[in-house]
Amino acid sequence: MGSSKEKQTPSNRSIYASIxxxxxxxxxRKRLAEFEYGEIKAFVAKKLFxxxxxxxxxxxxxxxVEKLITEHGQHLFRNEQEALKKKYGEELVIWLNERLxxxxxxxxxxxxxxxxxxxxxxxxxxxxxxxKDKDIFGPVFxxxxxxxxxxxxxxxWSLLIEPGRLRTHLSDFIDxxxxxxxxxxxxxxxxxxxxxxxxxxxxxxxxxNKNIECIDSTRVALKLSAxxxxxxxxxxxxxxxxxESQPDYGTNDFIHANYVLGxxxxxxxxxxxxxxxxxxxxxxxxxxxxxxxxxFMLCEATDTENLGTLGSYIPKHCPFYWPRxxxxxxxxxxxxxxxxxxxxxxxxxxxxxYLKVWHIEKPDDVLEIQHWQxxxxxxxxxxxxxxxxxxxxxxxxxxxxxCMDGCSKTGTLxxxxxxxxxxxRGITNDEHPMLTSAVFLRLQRRHSIAEQIQYLYVYRTILHxxxxxxMSSYHRFVLGYTFKDTGFCGKFNxxxxxxxxxxxxx
Numbered sequence: 001m002g003s004s005k006e007k008q009t010p011s012n013r014s015i016y017a018s019i020x021x022x023x024x025x026x027x028x029r030k031r032l033a034e035f036e037y038g039e040i041k042a043f044v045a046k047k048l049f050x051x052x053x054x055x056x057x058x059x060x061x062x063x064x065v066e067k068l069i070t071e072h073g074q075h076l077f078r079n080e081q082e083a084l085k086k087k088y089g090e091e092l093v094i095w096l097n098e099r100l101x102x103x104x105x106x107x108x109x110x111x112x113x114x115x116x117x118x119x120x121x122x123x124x125x126x127x128x129x130x131x132k133d134k135d136i137f138g139p140v141f142x143x144x145x146x147x148x149x150x151x152x153x154x155x156x157w158s159l160l161i162e163p164g165r166l167r168t169h170l171s172d173f174i175d176x177x178x179x180x181x182x183x184x185x186x187x188x189x190x191x192x193x194x195x196x197x198x199x200x201x202x203x204x205x206x207x208x209n210k211n212i213e214c215i216d217s218t219r220v221a222l223k224l225s226a227x228x229x230x231x232x233x234x235x236x237x238x239x240x241x242x243x244e245s246q247p248d249y250g251t252n253d254f255i256h257a258n259y260v261l262g263x264x265x266x267x268x269x270x271x272x273x274x275x276x277x278x279x280x281x282x283x284x285x286x287x288x289x290x291x292x293x294x295x296f297m298l299c300e301a302t303d304t305e306n307l308g309t310l311g312s313y314i315p316k317h318c319p320f321y322w323p324r325x326x327x328x329x330x331x332x333x334x335x336x337x338x339x340x341x342x343x344x345x346x347x348x349x350x351x352x353x354y355l356k357v358w359h360i361e362k363p364d365d366v367l368e369i370q371h372w373q374x375x376x377x378x379x380x381x382x383x384x385x386x387x388x389x390x391x392x393x394x395x396x397x398x399x400x401x402x403c404m405d406g407c408s409k410t411g412t413l414x415x416x417x418x419x420x421x422x423x424x425r426g427i428t429n430d431e432h433p434m435l436t437s438a439v440f441l442r443l444q445r446r447h448s449i450a451e452q453i454q455y456l457y458v459y460r461t462i463l464h465x466x467x468x469x470x471m472s473s474y475h476r477f478v479l480g481y482t483f484k485d486t487g488f489c490g491k492f493n494x495x496x497x498x499x500x501x502x503x504x505x506x
């Protein structure tokens with residue numbers, strides 16, 4: 001009798017394991033469906049908020065002009081549309097017109113439009129396709145559970161923050177960021193890892209901050225000469241010579257930019273500072289040389305021409321280094337950059353400009369680029385990094401990312417990708433995966449991730465991605481999935497709100 005029970009035990013365990021696996025699989029699939037639907041709803045809400053903001057601004061301007069020039073008021077909006085198309089793109093003008101005439105079926109139309117934009121390229125994204133198989137269990141699923149457990153072990157609770165109520169604090173994460181800040185002070189680097197000869201020879205005129213080094217081992221060395229095109233008609237039938245410009249200071253091959261590649265990454269990044277007025281030609285030389293498909297700009301641009309003599313060199317402002325309006329062309333040395341079209345509807349946050357670049361001597365060799373621009377200030381949105389990184393992940397060319405200094409916000413976005421790829425392809429350090437990823441990044445681009453809120457934001461964004469896959473009820477509670485005001489997510493949201501308020505006061 002006893003032997004009979006022993007024979008049945010492995011079979012029973014196998015049945016129970018199969019049932020448990022089936023239930024877990026179904027739970028995760030349901031969460032993923034809810035996650036994707038919530039993503040679409042948020043996408044539509046943000047897009048309508050953006051469009052309504054633009055509409056309000058333009059209507060206010062029109063009303064003011066109508067009050068001043070009443071006899072021409074009736075023709076104003078029609079004439080204004082052409083200017084709006086050049087500024088925002090034809091797609092957005094269509095949306096603006098539709099918002100002026102509300103219809104019942106617009107909600108469904110917007111949902112379908114958003115679904116197309118969000119699902120674009122998803123079938124090519126390994127971060128999405130790995131769990132499209134029938135069974136989600138495997139190494140990636142296990143790494144996600146391990147990462148969640150690691151984060152939970154760092155979350156702390158206290159009754160002293162607010163007496164009588166259990167509150168979360170993230171001191172261990174802040175200590176980890178401090179450890180990152182001190183890492184290069186406590187570790188001896190090789191002479192090659194420390195070398196910054198090119199930076200030392202150029203930083204006075206080509207660096208926004210002399211304290212942010214550009215190391216030689218990973219810097220982007222410009223190979224295309226800084227040519228000054230000469231008019232061919234002066235030389236008749238003879239070949240038109242190109243005269244290479246010689247800088248008064250520094251070298252022609254320097255730009256404050258570093259490659260970030262290797263390790264778990266599937267793609268290559270170029271992290272660079274926002275161009276100065278005098279380095280805009282260098283920036284486009286780099287784009288042409290690297291044949292980049294995407295430029296992600298995470299800061300605002302300023303029309304420095306309206307600043308007079310102050311606009312020639314302002315470290316805290318980024319000039320408009322690309323043609324702003326549809327059909328506009330700008331010349332930078334031997335390169336021509338043309339604004340082909342603008343689309344402000346494909347993303348609720350970013351304005352997307354489609355550019356074409358060609359060399360003046362090779363007009364048939366045209367490089368097509370998407371320029372994504374948004375002044376990132378708010379750390380409460382965790383969806384947008386995935387929309388950008390998906391595009392760079394499946395691109396075969398280096399993706400250029402820049403904020404003002406090319407380290408803080410830029411490094412934050414790249415660190416998100418490094419950590420995501422660690423989950424997808426394998427983690428080298430189970431105990432401190434985020435710290436390991438950040439050190440890997442800083443070895444290639446110094447001073448990446450400048451503030452603790454940015455470091456915590458990377459954690460929060462990763463937790464946003466793995467939320468549907470976390471099975472433990474305890475882990476879901478500690479991470480903040482169960483109740484919105486508790487756990488890591490709840491505490492981070494409080495810190496992000498406080499950061500926004502503080503920034504507005506500065």
